[in-house]
Amino acid sequence: MFKKTVLLFIISLMTIQCELPSANDIIPPIPVLIYPYEGAVISTNIEVRVEASDNKDVKKVWVYLDGKFIGETSSAPYLIPLNIDTLKDGLTHKIQAVASDKEDNNGYSAITTFIIAETQDIVDPTVLILNPQNGQTVEDSISIIALAQDDRSIKSIEFFIDGRKLEGEITMNSSDTKNVTFSIPWATSQFEDSTNHTVYAKVTDGGNNTAISPVVTVSVFPTTDTTPPAGLVTYPLNGQVVFGTIDVTVEASDDKGIAKVEFYIDGDFKITDSNTPFRFSWDTAPYADDGTHSIYAKIFDVAGNNFTTAIITVIVSSGSSDDVTAPTVLILYPVTGTNVTGTVAIRADASDNVAVTSVEFFIDGNLEGTGVLSNGTWLYSWNSLPKADSGSHTIYLKAYDAAGNIGTSGITTVTVLP
Numbered sequence: 001m002f003k004k005t006v007l008l009f010i011i012s013l014m015t016i017q018c019e020l021p022s023a024n025d026i027i028p029p030i031p032v033l034i035y036p037y038e039g040a041v042i043s044t045n046i047e048v049r050v051e052a053s054d055n056k057d058v059k060k061v062w063v064y065l066d067g068k069f070i071g072e073t074s075s076a077p078y079l080i081p082l083n084i085d086t087l088k089d090g091l092t093h094k095i096q097a098v099a100s101d102k103e104d105n106n107g108y109s110a111i112t113t114f115i116i117a118e119t120q121d122i123v124d125p126t127v128l129i130l131n132p133q134n135g136q137t138v139e140d141s142i143s144i145i146a147l148a149q150d151d152r153s154i155k156s157i158e159f160f161i162d163g164r165k166l167e168g169e170i171t172m173n174s175s176d177t178k179n180v181t182f183s184i185p186w187a188t189s190q191f192e193d194s195t196n197h198t199v200y201a202k203v204t205d206g207g208n209n210t211a212i213s214p215v216v217t218v219s220v221f222p223t224t225d226t227t228p229p230a231g232l233v234t235y236p237l238n239g240q241v242v243f244g245t246i247d248v249t250v251e252a253s254d255d256k257g258i259a260k261v262e263f264y265i266d267g268d269f270k271i272t273d274s275n276t277p278f279r280f281s282w283d284t285a286p287y288a289d290d291g292t293h294s295i296y297a298k299i300f301d302v303a304g305n306n307f308t309t310a311i312i313t314v315i316v317s318s319g320s321s322d323d324v325t326a327p328t329v330l331i332l333y334p335v336t337g338t339n340v341t342g343t344v345a346i347r348a349d350a351s352d353n354v355a356v357t358s359v360e361f362f363i364d365g366n367l368e369g370t371g372v373l374s375n376g377t378w379l380y381s382w383n384s385l386p387k388a389d390s391g392s393h394t395i396y397l398k399a400y401d402a403a404g405n406i407g408t409s410g411i412t413t414v415t416v417l418p
Contacts, residue, residue, distance in 0.1 A: 028107035029054035029099035031061060031078075036095065036206075039177045040114040041152035042084065043121035043207040050078040050109070052099040061099045090118040117152060121207020125150035127157070128267055129199060129216045130181070130294060130311050137306065139221030139228070143183045145311055146201040146213060147267075147294060153177035153206045159184050160200050179292045181311065191220045228305040229254035231261070233295055233312050241324055243288065243317040248280040250309065254301040262298040287316040290324040290405075319403050327352035327407035329359060329399035332377070334414050340384055341417040346371075348378040348409065350399040360398045363387070371397075387416040 034049040036042055048070075052058045062072035063080045071080040078097075087093070093116055097109040131145040132138050144166070148154045154177055159166040166184060173181040182201075191197060197220065201213045231252035236242050252258045263270045263280040265287070271280050278297070287293050292313050299307045317324050329350040334340055348371065350356045359371040359378040364387075371378040378397075387393050393416055397409040 025056055025101065025103040026105060027055045027101075028105035029058050029101050030107050031097040031099035031109040033095065033097045033109045033112050035155070036112065036114040037177075038112050038114070039153065039175070040155065041117055041121075041177065041206045042114065042155075043088070043117035043119065043152065045081065045083050045085070047079040048082050048095065048097070050080070050097040050099070052076075052078055052097075052107075054099070054101045054107075057102055059100050059102050059104075061097060064096050064098070066093050066095075084116050087116050088118050089116060091116065115153075117206075121152055121205060121209060123151050123205075123207075124209045125154060125203050125205040125211045127201050127203040127211050127213040129201060129213050130267060130296065131308050132199065132216060132218045133264075133298060133308055134216045135218070136216075136298075136308060137219045137221055137228075138186075138188050140189065141185050141187045144186050144199060144201075145181060145183045146203075147311075148180050148182060148201075148203040150178055150203075150205040150209075154180045155204045155206050155208070157182045157204070158202045159186075160198075160202065161186065162197050176292070181313070188220050193220055195220050227255055228307045229258055229299045229301040230307055231297065231299045232309050233297060236295070236312070236314050238312040239314070241315045241317055242284055243319065244285075245281060245283045248282050248295055248297075250278040250297045250299070252276075252278055252297075252299045254299075254305075257302045259300045259302045259304075261300070264294075264296050264298070266293050284316045288318040289316065290318045291316065317403075323354055323401065323403040324405065325353040325401075326405040327356045327399035327401050329356075329378075329397045329407050329409045331395060331397060331409050331412045334395070334412060336412050336414070339415045339417050341388065342384060344382045344384050344414075346380045346382050346395065348380075348397050349376075350378050350397075350407070352399070352401045352405075352407075354401055354403070356399050357402050358400045360400075362394075362396050362398070364393050384416045388418040390415065390417055 029052050031050050031052040034051055048063050050061050052061050060072050060074040061078040063070050092113050094111050094113050096111045099107045127146055127148045129146050144159055168184045170182055170184045196217055199216045204210050234251050235249045250261050260272050260274045261278040262272050293316055294311050294313050296311045297309045315324055327350055332347040332349055350359050361368045361380040371380040392413050395412045399407045
């Protein structure tokens with residue numbers, strides 16, 4: 001019996017002192033490329049920003065540009081310098097981030113494409129607060145909405161209340177980096193009733209140029225007020241292409257009654273309608289630039305409470321068609337740097353959302369002729385003998401569709417030999 005007891009005691013000691021081996025970590029980190037984002041246009045040196053997470057710890061993060069390693073860091077926030085001084089080519093580049101954990105598991109971000117501009121960006125962006133409107137009364141949590149525009153691309157935006165930066169998750173509501181609508185939630189309950197507060201936004205473009213919006217002053221919902229009305233723009237639809245004269249319509253409701261509806265185009269007041277159905281006959285001709293324009297309405301109830309509808313954006317066509325998409329055209333042959341002589345068969349690829357109607361071929365900036373479509377490729381036979389001076393000459397193309405939209409190719413430079 002004594003021997004059995006001693007044996008059990010020894011076995012229990014061995015069990016306590018022996019540790020089971022821990023499972024190997026095979027889960028890779030998850031890197032997310034924050035900047036540059038898809039479609040960004042940059043014209044100055046930047047810091048590539050990466051967010052990375054792991055089930056344990058991230059050891060380091062590194063970045064590839066066009067498949068080449070450009071730098072790494074082991075400290076969050078993960079920022080890696082990108083010097084573009086030798087890369088100002090106006091071309092599209094690809095960038096990808098990789099994160100590694102302590103077990104050397106590697107995780108890869110999605111590949112992001114962006115453009116490195118040829119020249120320095122010296123044009124400031126613009127920004128306008130779309131919601132709330134100046135003089136509006138706000139309550140509870142609202143969305144501050146701003147429209148930022150730039151000739152190349154918008155990089156980031158900050159919102160300020162009474163001169164202090166508003167913290168919160170900013171939503172980017174557009175895939176067009178030149179015209180971007182941003183929104184951020186604002187909880188007004190932290191402010192006293194019946195007090196006035198200022199709202200503005202600061203935007204930065206891809207060349208680090210900045211702009212500040214006009215200041216909007218709003219009042220926090222007073223305790224003596226009642227429930228505001230509600231409503232939405234029912235026509236046109238968000239993202240729709242319009243032309244000519246259209247009826248902008250709004251649906252509005254309130255527990256006491258609607259007094260009036262104000263209509264705004266690109267932030268500018270247009271008309272007031274006090275009768276249902278609430279509508280505005282909008283002549284789009286002055287806005288016909290094939291660009292994006294915003295529509296919203298302010299709805300007032302009989303107690304004076306107001307509500308601003310969500311912003312919708314439409315494209316105003318410059319023609320008599322809702323087709324505002326330009327064709328794309330690419331020179332297939334010759335390629336830049338080629339030596340040519342005699343008759344040169346210039347080949348191009350052109351496409352459109354509807355159809356390409358014609359392609360024009362330009363030599364040294366002068367129209368040389370119009371191509372013919374053959375087996376899906378646009379062809380033009382160019383007699384290069386008049387240019388046979390062993391010098392450099394340029395080729396570019398213009399593609400047209402039935403709506404009159406024009407797409408232009410990049411420039412190809414060739415040497416014409418005698």
